[in-house]
Amino acid sequence: SAVISQKPSRDICQRGTSLTIQCQVDSQVTMMFWYRQQPGQSLTLIATANQGSEATYESGFVIDKFPISRPNLTFSTLTVSNMSPEDSSIYLCSALTSGRHYTSYEQYFGPGTRLTVT
Amino acid sequence: AQSVAQPEDQVNVAEGNPLTVKCTYSVSGNPYLFWYVQYPNRGLQFLLKYITGDNLVKGSYGFEAEFNKSQTSFHLKKPSALVSDSALYFCAVRVRSGAGSYQLTFGKGTKLSVIP
Numbered sequence: 001s002a003v004i005s006q007k008p009s010r011d012i013c014q015r016g017t018s019l020t021i022q023c024q025v026d027s028q029v030t031m032m033f034w035y036r037q038q039p040g041q042s043l044t045l046i047a048t049a050n051q052g053s054e055a056t057y058e059s060g061f062v063i064d065k066f067p068i069s070r071p072n073l074t075f076s077t078l079t080v081s082n083m084s085p086e087d088s089s090i091y092l093c094s095a096l097t098s099g100r101h102y103t104s105y106e107q108y109f110g111p112g113t114r115l116t117v118t
Numbered sequence: 119a120q121s122v123a124q125p126e127d128q129v130n131v132a133e134g135n136p137l138t139v140k141c142t143y144s145v146s147g148n149p150y151l152f153w154y155v156q157y158p159n160r161g162l163q164f165l166l167k168y169i170t171g172d173n174l175v176k177g178s179y180g181f182e183a184e185f186n187k188s189q190t191s192f193h194l195k196k197p198s199a200l201v202s203d204s205a206l207y208f209c210a211v212r213v214r215s216g217a218g219s220y221q222l223t224f225g226k227g228t229k230l231s232v233i234p
Contacts, residue, residue, distance in 0.1 A: 004161070031220070031221070033221055040206075040227075040229075041226065041227065042208065042224045042225060042226040042227050043162075043208070043222075043224045045221055045222075045223075048221065092161060092162070094221075094222075096220065096221070105212075105220060106164065107152075107164070107212075107221070107222055108164070109154075109161040109162040109163075110161050111159075111160055111161040112159075112160075112161050114159075
């Protein structure tokens with residue numbers, strides 16, 4: 001299993017500023033992901049954070065807006081840049097633990113960071 | 119494209135009654151299906167998964183889910199609902215991304231309210 005912590009748990013930010021969210025996993029993991037969840041809605045994958053290389057972004061998300069770092073196998077950051085009210089959302093970090101076969105992989109989620117942009 | 123659908127935005131059930139939260143899927147190849155639960159102001163918690171084998175999967179907190187290949191469904195069930203089961207439930211399918219990783223694609227979620 002994996003226990004994931006995120007900082008900050010919530011923040012209120014001004015339009016045009018940037019916020020960096022930290023994600024820490026208590027064990028080494030193969031893959032880390034960042035999701036966005038609009039209030040009361042489903043989760044949308046932003047990107048896969050690759051250790052030692054650039055993140056892989058999903059359609060509709062770009063590196064300039066959501067730069068991601070993953071310096072090692074237990075830690076990642078997501079920055080929400082030049083924020084607007086439309087970026088108000090919950091941002092969730094997730095980690096995939098590996099096993100002998102991909103069918104045994106387990107995906108865990110952090111508690112989320114609730115961001116409000118005014 | 120691979121996807122899951124949760125046709126109900128909200129399900130209300132009386133405490134002690136059986137509950138069902140519906141999920142249908144559309145995938146190419148073998149489906150790897152999951153249920154997660156989200157309590158208010160909390161992250162997602164894993165409930166159960168179907169990879170292969172027995173169509174009835176048992177998970178955490180007394181939940182189970184039935185995989186039905188002919189109906190492409192993976193409904194979540196519990197014989198007797200508790201007030202503490204009230205939460206947001208997500209069905210998900212594991213897909214393989216272009217980057218070669220495996221991540222989850224989620225349904226829109228179903229809010230379960232158990233009425234005392």
